[in-house]
Amino acid sequence: xxxxxxxxxxxxxxxxxxxxxxxxxxxxxxxxxxxxxxxxxxxxxxxxxxxxxxxxxxxxxxxxxxxxxxxxxxxxxxxxxxxxxxxxxxxxxxxxxxxxxxxxxxxxxxxxxxxxxxxxxxxxxxxxxxxxxxxxxxxxxxxxxxxxxxxxxxxxxxxxxxxxxxxxxxxxxxxxxxxxxxxxxxxxxxxxxxxxxxxxxxxxxxxxxxxxxxxxxxxxxxxxxxxxxxxxxxxxxxxxxxxxxxxxxxxxxxxxxxxxxxxxxxxxxxxxxxxxxxxxxxxxxxxxxxxxxxxxxxxxxxxxxxxxxxxxxxxxxxxxxxxxxxxxxxxxxxxxxxxxxxxxxxxxxxxxxxxxxxxxxxxxxxxxxxxxxxxxxxxxxxxxxxxxxxxxxxxxxxxxxxxxxxxxxxxxxxxxxxxxxxxxxxxxxxxxxxxxxxxxxxxxxxxxxxxxxxxxxxxxxxxxxxxxxxxxxxxxxxxxxxxxxxxxxxxxxxxxxxxxxxxxxxxxxxxxxxxxxxxxxxxxxxxxxxxxxxxxxxxxxxxxxx
Numbered sequence: 332x333x334x335x336x337x338x339x340x341x342x343x344x345x346x347x348x349x350x351x352x353x354x355x356x357x358x359x360x361x362x363x364x365x366x367x368x369x370x371x372x373x374x375x376x377x378x379x380x381x382x383x384x385x386x387x388x389x390x391x392x393x394x395x396x397x398x399x400x401x402x403x404x405x406x407x408x409x410x411x412x413x414x415x416x417x418x419x420x421x422x423x424x425x426x427x428x429x430x431x432x433x434x435x436x437x438x439x440x441x442x443x444x445x446x447x448x449x450x451x452x453x454x455x456x457x458x459x460x461x462x463x464x465x466x467x468x469x470x471x472x473x474x475x476x477x478x479x480x481x482x483x484x485x486x487x488x489x490x491x492x493x494x495x496x497x498x499x500x501x502x503x504x505x506x507x508x509x510x511x512x513x514x515x516x517x518x519x520x521x522x523x524x525x526x527x528x529x530x531x532x533x534x535x536x537x538x539x540x541x542x543x544x545x546x547x548x549x550x551x552x553x554x555x556x557x558x559x560x561x562x563x564x565x566x567x568x569x570x571x572x573x574x575x576x577x578x579x580x581x582x583x584x585x586x587x588x589x590x591x592x593x594x595x596x597x598x599x600x601x602x603x604x605x606x607x608x609x610x611x612x613x614x615x616x617x618x619x620x621x622x623x624x625x626x627x628x629x630x631x632x633x634x635x636x637x638x639x640x641x642x643x644x645x646x647x648x649x650x651x652x653x654x655x656x657x658x659x660x661x662x663x664x665x666x667x668x669x670x671x672x673x674x675x676x677x678x679x680x681x682x683x684x685x686x687x688x689x690x691x692x693x694x695x696x697x698x699x700x701x702x703x704x705x706x707x708x709x710x711x712x713x714x715x716x717x718x719x720x721x722x723x724x725x726x727x728x729x730x731x732x733x734x735x736x737x738x739x740x741x742x743x744x745x746x747x748x749x750x751x752x753x754x755x756x757x758x759x760x761x762x763x764x765x766x767x768x769x770x771x772x773x774x775x776x777x778x779x780x781x782x783x784x785x786x787x788x789x790x791x792x793x794x795x796x797x798x799x800x801x802x803x804x805x806x807x808x809x810x811x812x813x814x815x816x817x818x819x820x821x822x823x824x825x826x827x828x829x830x831x832x833x834x835x836x837x838x839x840x841x842x843x844x845x846x847x848x849x850x851x852x853x854x855x856x857x858x859x860x861x862x863x864x865x866x867x868x869x870x871x872x873x874x875x876x877x
Contacts, residue, residue, distance in 0.1 A: 344515060345370035347489040352496040353467060353503070353528035354442070360467040360529060363460065364496075366440045369478050369489070374433045380409070381439065383476045385416060385423040389692050390458045393443050393474045397427065400476060405435030424481060443474040450587035450606070457593040457600040463546035463583050466529015470595070472522040481522060490515050495528065503528040506598035508540045508577045525598050527581050535561065540577030547584045551609050559657075560618055566655045567647070570727075571626040571734065578625070580618065594621040616666065619648035627730050630737070631744035634688030638767065639748065642705015643730060645670065653781055660782045664873040667706075667783070673840045674703020675870035676793045684768045694799055699840065707775075708767040714776030715763070716755045724755055772869075779876065788872040793842040794865035802829060809850070818848070821861035827852050 352364040374380050381400065384392045402409045410430040417424050445462040446469075460469030472481070479486060492513045495503040506524040507514055514520065531544040534557035541564060543557045560580060568574045581600045585591075590609065592601045599621040603609045627643035629636040649666055652658040658666075674680060679687065679696045680703075690697035713726035729751045733743050741747075745764070753760035766773050775785045796818025798811030809827040812819055827850035848859045 344488055344490045347491045347521065348494070349491065349521065350494045350496055351503070351526060351528070353498075353501060360462040361445060363443045363467070363474065363526070363528075364440075365443055365475065366438075368436050368438050371433060371437050371478055374429065374437075374478075376431050377428050379414065379426045379480050380411070380429045380433065380437075381427040381476050381478060382481045383425055383474075384472060384481065385425050387422040387456070387458055387472055389453070389455045390473065391446070392458075392472070393446070393460065395441065395476060399441050400427065401440045402429070403438050404433045406431075409433065409437075426480070427476075437478060439476065439478075441476060445469075448586065452585075452587065454585065454587075454589035454591055454602075457583070457591065457602055461583060463529070464548070465531050466527060466546040468525060468527030468529075468546065468581050468583065468600070470522075470593075470600075471524045471526060475522060477518055477522060479518060481518065486517050486519075488515055488517055489521075491521055497528065500530060501528055502530065502533075502544075504542075504544055504579050504581070506579070506595045508579070508597075509542075523595050525579075525581055525595060525600055541579070543580040543582065545582040547582065549582065549603065549609075551603070551611060551614060556611075556614065556618070559615055560622070562655075562657065563619055563622055563652065566651050566657070567622055567626070570647075570651055572731070573626065576625075578622065590617075592617050592621045594624040596625055599624075616648065619652060620644045623647045623651075626734060628737075629733070629744050629748060630742040633691075634685045635745050637688060637691075637701035638684060638705035638708065639745075640705075641701040642709050645702050645706040646709045646726070650781060660875040663781060664783050664875040667873045668871070670703055670706055671871045671873070672790045672843075673699060674707065675868055676790050676842045677703070678792055678794070678865075680704075681770045683770045687770075693803075696793075696799060704767060704770070708763070708773055710780055711763065711773045711775050712752060712756075714778045714780065715759055716752065718776055718778055719756045729755075775871070783873045783875050785871045786874055788870050789867045790870045791842040791864035792866055792868045793840070794863050795846075796823065796861070796863065797825075817861040817863060818859070821848075821859040822857075823848060823850070823859050823861075824852065827857070830856070 346369070348368045350366040353360065354362040354364055381402070383395070386392065397411050397413050400411060402411060411427045414426040414428050417426065443460055445467055446459040448461060458470040458473040460474045461467060490513070493505060493507070494511050497503055503510060505512060505526050527544060527546070529546055531546045532553055534543050534554050541561060543553065543560060545553055564578050568576055577597055579598045581598065583600065583602050585602045585604050587604070587606065590602055590604050592599060599618065601617065623644040624640065627639065629639050649658070649663055653660065653663045677696055677699055679694065679700060682690070682697065682700060687697045687700040709726055716724050716726060716729065732751055733748065736743055749760050749764050763773055794816060796813060796816030797809050801808060801810045804810055807829045809823060809825050809829065812823060812825045830849040830851060842864045845860050846863045850857050850859070
């Protein structure tokens with residue numbers, strides 16, 4: 332995604348003027364009315380004029396009909412026809428073409444309805460436009476029909492202006508801050524952006540360009556979480572040399588089981604479960620992880636950099652709270668032990684990065700690979716750098732050097748990462764990187780890390796007992812049950828209808844915790860409890876030193 336500059340460019344750029352009006356029917360929020368004017372070069376008849384994803388990483392976008400879109404230019408109305416869809420590794424894209432070449436500014440208007448959802452709606456990235464009790468919000472890539480081909484990440488830079496058309500008492504916020512905003516950036520900067528409006532609970536009060544906005548009553552103390560996130564933001568922006576930047580957290584409710592979060596620059600959306608408990612420690616860890624996504628990244632395709640984006644988010648969401656006194660060494664040791672065991676007991680841990688990326692949205696186990704792999708590799712790299720420099724340099728120096736180079740306009744990919752590490756560790760840098768990318772375990776250096784040491788340990792590999800694909804199969808029924816599995820011994824059968832659709836995302840991380848599986852068989856609800864444990868595998872236990 333693209334980090335845009337706020338406040339306008341001061342240069343002559345094409346304009347993109349976006350108006351959003353939240354729509355409600357009584358107390359029920361129903362839609363955004365969208366209107367924009369955009370400066371475009373002439374688009375010939377038959378070329379893509381407008382586009383929107385049909386599906387983005389498993390989340391369906393707003394299913395507009397052609398007649399829902401009102402489009403005109405300086406010469407008058409344009410007649411649209413939907414063209415053949417295209418696809419890439421991220422999703423499927425819809426395209427519209429006009430009946431003639433465009434002239435001058437293009438004007439587009441449509442109503443974006445909220446997506447219906449219930450307790451059976453699968454858990455996924457928080458992109459869809461949803462109505463909550465106190466408002467509505469969603470990501471631009473899910474409901475904005477935009478000019479050009481949105482599947483192409485690069486393109487012209489626009490001067491954007493966002494204007495909210497609000498009834499009295501209604502508040503609005505986007506990834507760029509509260510109220511009306513302006514910024515410069517590519518089209519993806521308006522797509523990879525959250526838009527929210529309503530009458531949310533907000534904390535801290537009067538906090539300007541920092542805040543948590545909850546569009547429902549929460550089962551946790553919102554003020555306490557707000558204070559924690561505010562302190563996190565102070566520590567993170569100081570370390571990443573970005574003091575004064577804005578940050579907003581948007582909260583919604585999943586009607587079924589499962590929590591989750593998704594981050595864009597300057598913002599983070601979090602969903603809590605209406606039927607499950609939200610543990611404060613887990614929520615704090617999630618918020619820290621997603622906040623860290625605002626800074627470290629590499630300029631390359633997903634499979635080449637996910638170990639870095641997720642790994643650095645894991646690394647700094649633990650390390651920075653520890654350094655600032657917000658997390659004790661004992662607590663850090665427990666959290667890292669948990670993260671290492673989640674990765675080491677994952678049956679897909681041997682996949683190389685490309686294979687893990689290809690399976691990312693089809694298998695929830697693959698989704699966890701870059702988190703644990705990146706974290707382990709970065710801790711190992713930190714030790715290698717500190718050993719090679721007698722403690723004078725660390726991973727921080729590499730990460731911050733990349734960030735400074737990117738702010739100066741340099742594109743830094745995986746090769747740039749290896750080059751910078753090699754400046755400290757020599758040939759070990761390429762060898763370790765290749766091993767990590769291939770899914771080969773990297774030994775941890777025998778140096779202390781944040782006042783802890785790594786001790787060899789074992790844990791049971793996670794074994795659900797049947798195919799994870801069962802949760803996405805027609806009818807969502809158990810398939811591929813292994814007769815020798817704990818699930819089979821507990822009484823689960825092939826063909827049982829699965830009730831907990833969030834299970835593979837949230838229960839498949841712990842082989843040492845009992846699993847409660849709720850199914851329906853011949854119309855009768857059944858519950859099965861078993862330990863999803865397979866063979867013992869090697870892992871690491873972290874110990875805090877006194």
